Amino acid sequence: MVLDPFEGRLAFLEILKKLTASQQSQIKTAQFALRHKDLDEDLYNCVLEELEHSSLNSRVNIIYFLETLCDYSYRNGCNSYISMIRKDIGKIVRAVAPPGPQGAANVSAVRKVIENLKNKAYINDQDFHEIEASLSERDDKNPNTIENKAIFSKEEIFKRIEEDRERHKLLRENIWVIPEGDIDMNVELENAWETTSSLDEYDFEFMEEENMKAAMTLS
Numbered sequence: 001m002v003l004d005p006f007e008g009r010l011a012f013l014e015i016l017k018k019l020t021a022s023q024q025s026q027i028k029t030a031q032f033a034l035r036h037k038d039l040d041e042d043l044y045n046c047v048l049e050e051l052e053h054s055s056l057n058s059r060v061n062i063i064y065f066l067e068t069l070c071d072y073s074y075r076n077g078c079n080s081y082i083s084m085i086r087k088d089i090g091k092i093v094r095a096v097a098p099p100g101p102q103g104a105a106n107v108s109a110v111r112k113v114i115e116n117l118k119n120k121a122y123i124n125d126q127d128f129h130e131i132e133a134s135l136s137e138r139d140d141k142n143p144n145t146i147e148n149k150a151i152f153s154k155e156e157i158f159k160r161i162e163e164d165r166e167r168h169k170l171l172r173e174n175i176w177v178i179p180e181g182d183i184d185m186n187v188e189l190e191n192a193w194e195t196t197s198s199l200d201e202y203d204f205e206f207m208e209e210e211n212m213k214a215a216m217t218l219s
Contacts, residue, residue: 008039009046016050019061021166026065030072033081040080048088051095057163059096060109066092067113070122086123089114093131099138107135109164 003011015029033043047066051059066085073081085092093114097106111132118128 003036003039005039005042008036009042012036012043012046013050016046016062017054019058019065021061021064021163023166026061026068027072029065030069033069034072034076034078037078037080040078040084044081044084048091048095051092056096056102056106060106061163063092063096063110063113067116067122070117070120074120074122082122085117086127089117089123089127090131093134097135097138104138107138111135 012032015032019025019029033040036043047062051062054062070082070085073079093110097103097110114123114128114131117123118125
């Protein structure tokens with residue numbers, strides 16, 4: 001179905017307002033943007049508008065969605081969204097984690113996303129280091145981030161915890177989408193090291209059983 005710019009904006013804004021941390025929601029939103037990539041600038045502007053007016057929790061969902069959008073754009077050979085996100089990454093970060101105690105609660109999530117964007121070569125090293133420096137400066141000025149939790153209601157905190165769980169699952173899945181190009185060849189190894197759980201007694205038992213099976217096969 002072909003949409004004109006007005007229809008596309010209305011439909012996409014409605015989808016963005018319902019965006020959650022779930023993989024299904026993130027992918028559905030990215031697929032809409034790619035299905036109507038002829039309206040890429042209009043749809044991207046909807047994202048920027050929503051970043052200005054939505055809650056801080058919703059803004060975290062949006063920045064994770066932008067990573068998903070980059071991943072799906074790369075897979076489908078669509079560079080326009082990646083280029084616009086790269087150009088505005090500083091503005092996006094400031095919107096998701098604005099100055100002040102409330103914005104400080106989103107700094108950790110922002111760090112994860114921009115590091116992934118850098119590792120996948122969606123943003124350049126210079127932009128990454130500039131953003132990281134600004135976030136570190138905020139850490140130095142606001143060391144007691146635990147006190148910031150008092151600003152949020154109980155309902156907001158519980159919702160944030162649940163959505164953080166969903167985002168963590170999505171992060172583990174998206175982290176392997178690494179574009180070709182001039183990137184650190186150790187990225188995959190580092191990602192595997194950080195995301196693989198430690199061996200426990202069940203792992204060792206399983207390995208012993210597999211070794212026994214292999215020995216029986218060879219005998």
